[in-house]
Amino acid sequence: MDKFTKLTGIAAPMPLVNIDTDMIIPKQFLKTIKRSGLGVNLFDEMRYNTDGSEIADFVLNQPAYRDAQIIVAGDNFGCGSSREHAPWALLDFGIRCVISTSFADIFYNNCFKNGILPIVLPQEEVDKLMDDAERGANAVISVDLESQTITGPDGGTISFEIDPFRKHCLLNGLDDIGLTMEKVGSIDAFEETAAQARPWV
């Protein structure tokens, strides 16, 4: 998993509330054998016409937001199924941070497993960032995880809360596997003892 320390990037506004995982990545793309490559189908049905052409109005199709790395979203982002394909698709597109007033629980957890920082802020601060995000090519926002601050295009800063353990994992790029790898000595030792005790395994 890639570390998340500081991110300065374009923020795309998606004020819609209840953006669910079916919108983020529709079910026909779950038959894939990969986690990667889902970015082209991120928000597929909002983003493309049935003939495959782009829907020009959709925010991520607009020239200013095609390289967005942050989404500022309406309430309850990521509700719906448990599909880890949703964060996989966001990440593959290049999104590393989503800011909203609230997230669906499973989606929220899945984000941390994939190096994406979901930030929860009070309504008025999300509103402010939503305004910033609407400034097109000037919608550059900086997120600093270490100091837990967001800096808007005009230099004003907002601070945010995050669980210390999750913060530690993101800052160091640790997923569950990474964390377990830190205990590889214990696993090695266990294997040695077990090989003596139960050599037939």
Place this chain on the structure above:
Amino acid sequence: MTGKTLYDKIWDAHVAHEAEDGTSLLYIDRHLVHEVTSPQAFEGLRMAGRSVRAPEKTIAVPDHNVPTTRGRDNPDQMPEDSRIQVAALDQNAKDFGIHYYPVSDIRQGIVHIVGPEQGWTLPGMTVVCGDSHTATHGAFGALAHGIGTSEVEHVLATQTLIQKKSKNMKVEITGKLAPGVTAKDITLSVIGKTGTAGGTGYVIEYCGEAIRDLSMEGRMTVCNMAIEGGARAGLIAPDEKTFEYVQGRPHAPKGAQWDAALAWWKTLYSDDDAHWDEVVTIRGEDIAPVVTWGTSPEDVLPITADVPAPDAFEGGKVGAAERSLDYMGLTPGTKLSDIEVDTVFIGSCTNGRIEDLRAAAEILKGKKIAVKRAMVVPGSGLVRLQAEEEGLADIFKEAGFEWRLAGCSMCLAMNPDQLQPGERCAATSNRNFEGRQGRGGRTHLMSPAMAAAAAVTGKLTDVRELM
């Protein structure tokens, strides 16, 4: 000091690390892999530049997607997305150097049948697979968990699983079973009693005379459905039957290692003074041949009963029963034995082993099916071979059954074996969820002998009338 349960003993023997809050790294002895839940896990390893930590403890076999018709080694027989999933497993097995039974191998079959058959599953082990029916392996006194794709990757990379310990539940089946009553009737009856969430948070140990009397294959049927009861795993303490079943299998220990293994395995039982968080007792004599009537495995009744009315239930179950009956196209008060079926499916990791096929063939001998379609899908290529040698295949074919190659098949209908909307099936598998065997399909779960009985009468049937 109180004694330990079998679960406690296996758990304690596998903790590689324990944090202050009790979160543990449980060492995994066997990791079974199939084509549907593993591609992203292998992809994850590749992206991170990681290898499989213990390829010699990792065993893969394609089963969910594979066609069960002849000529299936020709990949053109598979729909494109299935073909790609199977091809990915072929490639991953090769790239990461894990044990593999490809579709063309006679030993290929359902992962939970292949593991025990090849001697990969042994008493006292920890076994995981990206599949909920990993519980099957508990029949050997192995702690067997189903896991998700992220955990599959975690086990591939570290050979451990992050776990917190579950509670202990004892399910005791006392006394003897009546004639016509099988392991499937035991496991369905337990779920009928405890409900699909009754086991949540627990590891179940099945014990008692009726369990001891079961063959290893019957014990696998019982443990297979522990997950339908909501439990993390099901266990049965190993005994002489277990040791006899294991001895001589390709990957079972031999010589001095066998002796050492046996000495440890004989210590694997729950101590008399062990602590149980929950105890359920059922009298073997009280268990009848059962079928499911609804769309949850807990919707279990003796075949002699009637379709229940929703108001026989309480709380949220009233609405669930209404929805079930509507989906199943059933009217309360109808005798279960008056329900006509069009399809019979004998197979799956619950009931796709040789004894299951023998029990069904016993009922079918010299008879013809009275349903539109009946199929037998042996659980592995070796089960199929043995059934052919024993003449069971001929009995099935003469009765009008389709005799298929090994795989999951109509248990979950990911391959072309599917029910049509409204079709009703007597099935030996483990899930009767809406759409499980095909969109709109209606599933009644039962034992292989009961499914065979339904095949010859065209209705759900009390097998005791044909014995």
